[in-house]
Amino acid sequence: VTKHIMMKGESMEVTLPDSFEWLKLNIGGKMMYVTSYPPDNLAKLVAAMKANSRDPELNTMQHRDRGHVLCDIFSAAQLNLLPYSTALEAAKYLRYEGAWLPWVLAYKHL
Numbered sequence: 001v002t003k004h005i006m007m008k009g010e011s012m013e014v015t016l017p018d019s020f021e022w023l024k025l026n027i028g029g030k031m032m033y034v035t036s037y038p039p040d041n042l043a044k045l046v047a048a049m050k051a052n053s054r055d056p057e058l059n060t061m062q063h064r065d066r067g068h069v070l071c072d073i074f075s076a077a078q079l080n081l082l083p084y085s086t087a088l089e090a091a092k093y094l095r096y097e098g099a100w101l102p103w104v105l106a107y108k109h110l
Contacts (some may be wrong), residue, residue: 023037049090049093
Protein backbone atom coordinates (compact mmCIF):
# COMPACT_ATOMS: atom_id res chain seq x y z
CA VAL A 1 0.00 0.00 0.00
CA THR A 2 1.41 3.36 -0.99
CA LYS A 3 0.39 6.43 0.94
CA HIS A 4 1.65 9.86 -0.04
CA ILE A 5 2.27 12.37 2.75
CA MET A 6 3.77 15.80 2.09
CA MET A 7 6.31 17.06 4.60
CA LYS A 8 5.35 20.55 5.80
CA GLY A 9 8.39 21.48 7.88
CA GLU A 10 11.99 20.53 8.59
CA SER A 11 10.93 17.27 10.21
CA MET A 12 7.83 15.24 10.85
CA GLU A 13 6.66 12.26 12.83
CA VAL A 14 4.55 9.50 11.32
CA THR A 15 2.70 6.84 13.29
CA LEU A 16 2.72 3.48 11.51
CA PRO A 17 0.40 0.54 12.01
CA ASP A 18 1.91 -2.53 13.67
CA SER A 19 1.38 -4.53 10.50
CA PHE A 20 3.66 -2.49 8.20
CA GLU A 21 6.47 -4.43 6.53
CA TRP A 22 8.78 -1.58 5.53
CA LEU A 23 8.67 2.14 4.89
CA LYS A 24 10.23 3.93 1.90
CA LEU A 25 10.21 7.71 2.03
CA ASN A 26 10.50 10.10 -0.92
CA ILE A 27 8.86 7.74 -3.44
CA GLY A 28 10.66 7.91 -6.77
CA GLY A 29 13.40 10.08 -5.29
CA LYS A 30 11.69 13.16 -6.72
CA MET A 31 12.67 15.53 -3.93
CA MET A 32 16.17 16.44 -2.77
CA TYR A 33 15.97 14.64 0.57
CA VAL A 34 18.44 12.20 2.06
CA THR A 35 16.61 9.77 4.31
CA SER A 36 18.24 8.00 7.22
CA TYR A 37 16.31 4.83 8.04
CA PRO A 38 16.29 2.94 11.37
CA PRO A 39 18.34 -0.29 11.17
CA ASP A 40 15.33 -2.66 11.30
CA ASN A 41 13.52 -0.83 8.48
CA LEU A 42 16.75 -0.57 6.50
CA ALA A 43 17.25 -4.34 6.64
CA LYS A 44 13.67 -4.85 5.41
CA LEU A 45 14.18 -2.33 2.59
CA VAL A 46 17.34 -4.09 1.42
CA ALA A 47 15.50 -7.45 1.53
CA ALA A 48 12.68 -5.91 -0.56
CA MET A 49 15.24 -4.49 -3.00
CA LYS A 50 16.75 -7.94 -3.41
CA ALA A 51 13.36 -9.61 -3.84
CA ASN A 52 12.15 -7.03 -6.39
CA SER A 53 15.32 -7.13 -8.46
CA ARG A 54 15.13 -10.94 -8.58
CA ASP A 55 11.42 -10.96 -9.43
CA PRO A 56 10.26 -7.69 -11.08
CA GLU A 57 6.68 -8.98 -11.12
CA LEU A 58 6.54 -8.44 -7.34
CA ASN A 59 6.40 -4.74 -8.18
CA THR A 60 6.54 -3.60 -4.54
CA MET A 61 9.58 -1.37 -5.16
CA GLN A 62 10.38 0.26 -8.49
CA HIS A 63 13.98 0.44 -9.76
CA ARG A 64 14.05 4.21 -9.08
CA ASP A 65 13.26 3.56 -5.43
CA ARG A 66 15.82 0.75 -5.18
CA GLY A 67 18.47 3.11 -6.52
CA HIS A 68 17.31 5.91 -4.26
CA VAL A 69 17.47 3.74 -1.13
CA LEU A 70 21.00 2.68 -2.04
CA CYS A 71 21.92 6.33 -2.61
CA ASP A 72 20.43 7.23 0.81
CA ILE A 73 22.44 4.47 2.48
CA PHE A 74 25.72 5.65 0.96
CA SER A 75 24.88 9.29 1.77
CA ALA A 76 24.19 8.32 5.39
CA ALA A 77 27.57 6.55 5.50
CA GLN A 78 29.28 9.69 4.13
CA LEU A 79 27.62 11.68 6.94
CA ASN A 80 28.80 9.10 9.52
CA LEU A 81 25.20 8.13 10.30
CA LEU A 82 25.92 4.54 9.21
CA PRO A 83 29.14 2.56 8.93
CA TYR A 84 30.38 2.07 5.36
CA SER A 85 30.19 -1.67 5.97
CA THR A 86 26.39 -1.28 6.07
CA ALA A 87 26.41 0.54 2.73
CA LEU A 88 28.70 -2.02 1.12
CA GLU A 89 26.61 -4.88 2.50
CA ALA A 90 23.46 -3.27 1.04
CA ALA A 91 25.22 -2.85 -2.32
CA LYS A 92 25.63 -6.62 -2.55
CA TYR A 93 22.02 -6.75 -3.71
CA LEU A 94 23.24 -5.26 -7.02
CA ARG A 95 24.34 -8.73 -8.16
CA TYR A 96 20.61 -9.37 -8.76
CA GLU A 97 19.79 -5.93 -10.19
CA GLY A 98 18.89 -5.79 -13.88
CA ALA A 99 17.97 -2.08 -14.09
CA TRP A 100 20.75 0.38 -14.85
CA LEU A 101 19.70 3.27 -12.56
CA PRO A 102 20.58 1.62 -9.22
CA TRP A 103 24.00 0.75 -10.68
CA VAL A 104 24.62 4.33 -11.79
CA LEU A 105 23.62 5.74 -8.40
CA ALA A 106 25.82 3.22 -6.57
CA TYR A 107 28.74 3.99 -8.88
CA LYS A 108 28.52 7.69 -7.99
CA HIS A 109 29.24 6.80 -4.35
CA LEU A 110 32.17 4.46 -4.96
